[in-house]
Amino acid sequence: MKRVLCLLAMLATLVLLVACGQQPANQGQAPAKQDINVRLELSKGSALERIMQRGTLRVGLEAGYMPFEMTDKRGNIVGFDVDMVTEMAKAMGVKLELVNTAWDGIIPALLSDKFDIIASGMTINQERNLKINFADPYIIVGQTVLVNAADADRINSWKDLNAEGVTVTSKLGTTGEQAVRRMMPKATYKSFETESEAMLEVLNGKATASVYDLPMLAIFYAERGKAGGMKFLDEPFTYEPLGWAINKGDPDFLNWLNNFLRQTKNDGRYEAIYNKWFGSNDWLQDVQ
Structure with a gap:
């Protein structure tokens, strides 16, 4: 009898709690957690939505890859990529913010939300694609070779660089560096922080050749290499599509x-x- 009375008392208490809008602790926690998850999902959304709300498109690039992005005499960042993202911001109806970033930290900066997109002549490859997503290629380039004057007669192909006693330069962390390591393992490789340093090493006779993207080597050859007796092997020996990079999980953007x-x-x-x-090459006079 006492057990029945106790059960009735407990039932009455439970009914009273429900009537007063209260819930046992173990029943109230789950909805709260669900609400938090819903709010988190809504806060993520697409970068496109955040750009529109912010009113600014933040673009990560490294100014130093002619003619894609570089600094002119007035200190402005200009180039092919800059003009394209300017049109991009116009199409969105927002302002444009360029975030100049060192190349070796540009992907981590995107992942940590320092900017919304990378538009910096970045080659689409499988290694990068594991961390970030790429839009469709907007231009196709490839690796070419610039040979110093002393070795111009004996180097007729990129294959001739895969030999002992040959020193090849390129820029640190680029597909040029990857191409040298992968396709010219017998050569001695020297990496540099900038493309210009890598090419000057060859011009000054301290290295056999420099391997880098076609546009950049073509510009250097026209400016200084041809007069310096260098040889330009201008037929690309790799296929490299360039694309804009964004964070993963954003199909809308x-x-x-x-x-x-x-459309463009x-x-x-x-x-x-x-x-x-x-x-x-008219723009060259504004960036020298």
Whole structure:
């Protein structure tokens, strides 16, 4: 009888708690956790939404890769990539913020939300794609070779660089460096912080050749290499598509970027920007 009375008392207490809007502790925790998870999911969203709310498109790049991004005489960052993201910001109706970042830290900076997108002549490859996503390629380049004057007669192909006694230079952390290590293992490799340093090493006769992207070597050869007796092997020996990089898990932003690229290639904007930077060397006088 006492047991029945105790059970009735407990039941009455439970009914009273429910009537007063209270819940036992173990029942109240789960909904709160669910609410937090929902709020977290909503706060993530797409980078595109955050860009629109912020009113600014933040672009990560390293100014020093001609003609994609570089600093002019007035201290402004200019180039092919800069013009493309300027059009991108216009299409979004937001302001543009360029975040100049050292190349070896540019992917970590994207992952830690220092900016929304990388637009810095970045080659799409499988290693990078494990960490970040790429939009469709906006231009195709490849590795080429610039040979010093002393070795111009004996180096006729990139294959000739894969030999002992040969010293090859490139920029640290680039696909040029990867190509040398992978395809020229017998050569001595020297890495540099900038492309210019790597090419000057060859011009000054301290290295046999420099391996780097076609546009950059073509510019250096036209400016200084040809007069210095260097040889330019201008046929790319690698296939390297360049693409804009964003954080993973954002299909909305990726979709927008691909549609933006498709639109600019069909309405004349892309062609005009391409011809400005690759169809003429007039811009060189403003960056020297």
